[in-house]
Amino acid sequence: MKKTSWSFVLCILMVLSLVGCGAGNAAQPPANTAQTKPTEITVSAAASLQNSLDEVKKAYEQKNSNIKLTINYGASGTLQQQIEQGAPVDLFISAGKAQVDALEQKNLTDKSSRIDLLGNDLVLITGKDNTKVTTLDDLTKSTVGHISIGTPKSVPAGQYAQEALTNLKLWDALQPKLVMAKDVTSVLNYVETGNADAGFVYKSDAQSSTKVKVVEAVPANSYKPVVYPAAIIAATKNKQAAEDFLKYLQGADAQKVFEKYGFKSLAK
Template sequence: MLNIKKYIRGIICFGFALILTLITQVFSHSKLTPVAQAAQTEIIVSAAASLTDVMKAIQPIYQKEKSDIKLIYNFGSSGSLQQQIEQGAPVDVFISAAPKQINELQEKGLLLDETRKDLLKNEMVLIIPKGESTIQRFEDLTADTVTKIAVGEPESVPAGKYAQEVLTSLNIFETIQPKQVYAKDVRQLLSYVETGNVDAGITFSSNAKFSDKVEIVATAPPESHSPIIYPIAVVKNSKNPEAAKGFLNFLSSNTAKSLFERYGFGLAN
C-alpha cells in the first residue's frame, strides 16, 4: 500500500514538473520579439596602405557619430586598388597615395568627378634599422657596405615611384639600382627595415613616424620629387554614393584633420 502511494506521488510530481516546463516554453515563445536593429549602411573604403593606422583611428570616431554607418576598409598599394576598381570590385571611396591612379580612373569614367579633391600630403624619408649608424644621408647608399635598400614597386606603389625620382634627382639611381629590394606596399617595406633584412629603406615620413624599430636619418628635398598628394573620390559605381560623400566631408573636418596631422600627414588644403 505504501509503495502504491509513493508511486502515485511520483507520478503527480512528474506531472507538475512537466506542466511547469510546458508553461515556461509557452511563455518564452509568446514573448514579443525585439524590434531588429536597422541595418547599417556599409561604406567600402579602398585606401593606400600608408593610411592604415590613421584610418583605423578614424573608424570608431566616425561610426560613433554616424551609428547607421559601417566602414569597411581595404588597404593595399594604390596600383592594386586601382586595378580592383577597374575590374568592378565593390568600392565606394578610393584614397590613393598619388594622383596617377585617380587620374587614370577619372579618365575611364569610373569616378564621380565632382567628388574628387586633394586630401593629404607627405614627405619622402630615408630610414634605417634602429641602432645602425653607417647611413646618415641618401648619398651613403652608394657605399659598398650597403647591399640592400627597400623601396616600393614603382609601377604599383607610389612611394616606389617617388623614391625613384629622389634617387634620380640626386644622381645615384643607376649606382644603387642593383641593391633595390621591392616591396608590394609601404607596410611591407617598413617591415623589411624593422627586421634588419635590408640596410635601409625609402618611404613616406608618416609610414615610419611611429615605429620604434627604425630611425629616420634624412628627408628628401621637396624639389627632388613630384608633390606627394593623396587625392580622394567617390567611385561611380558606389552603392551608397550619398553616404560615401558624407564620409568624404568628415575627412575634411577639424576632427579628422587633427588625426591626420597626429599620424604624420600634412593637409593638402
C-alpha cells in the first residue's frame, strides 16, 4: 500500500478513536451528581418505648432525609447482653439504670453522653371487664389465679414490681401466681388476652391499650423512681449522628410525643 494510503487510514482511525472516547466520557455522570447514601443509626430501646419512639422516628426522618433510623426493641437486660456481645448499636435507651451502669463499667458506652431521658409510673392493670381485682390486696384472693410481671432479671418493670411487692409485704404470698414475661409488652398482652388476671406495667403501656384498665397506681414510695437513661455506645461509627438524634430526643418536639404516651419528661 502506498504511503499516502497508510496516512489516510491512520487519520480515519484517529478520528474514530476520538469520537469513541468522547462518547465514553459523555456516558459518565458528573461526580457531583452521585446520590449520598443516608447515614444509618441503630438504636436499641426498651420495649415500652415502641409506640412513642416509632412516632418520634418518623418525625425525625422527615426532617433529616440523610438519616435512616433502625430501632431494635426488647427487654432492657436482653439488649444490654446483645451490646456486650458486640451487636452493632449506636444508641441505647434502657428502662432501667442498672443496664446502662453495667455497660458503663465495661467501658462500652460514652460516659459523657449519658442522660436521664424519661420517667414513668408503675401501675396494676386488669382486663377491661375484670371485676375480681379492685385493689392491690385483691391479688391475694383465691379467685385471682395468674398475675404477670416482667422477668426481674432482665426486665426493669419486673424489677420495680418485685421491689414494690416486697415492700408491700405481698411478694411471698403472690409468687405461686406469678407469670413471668420476657418484656413489659408481653405482660400487657397476657392481660389483654385473659391469660393473666392482672399485671404490672408502666402507665405508658396501660395508656396505649383499649383492652385493659388501670386498677391503681403502685405506691410511689414502694419502689425506686422509674428512669429511662440513654447513652451512646462507645464503638459507634456514627457518633455525630447519634449525638444529634440524642439531642433531638431531649428537645420539645420529641418530649411532647413521649408525654402524650404517658411518660414523664426528665430532659433538661
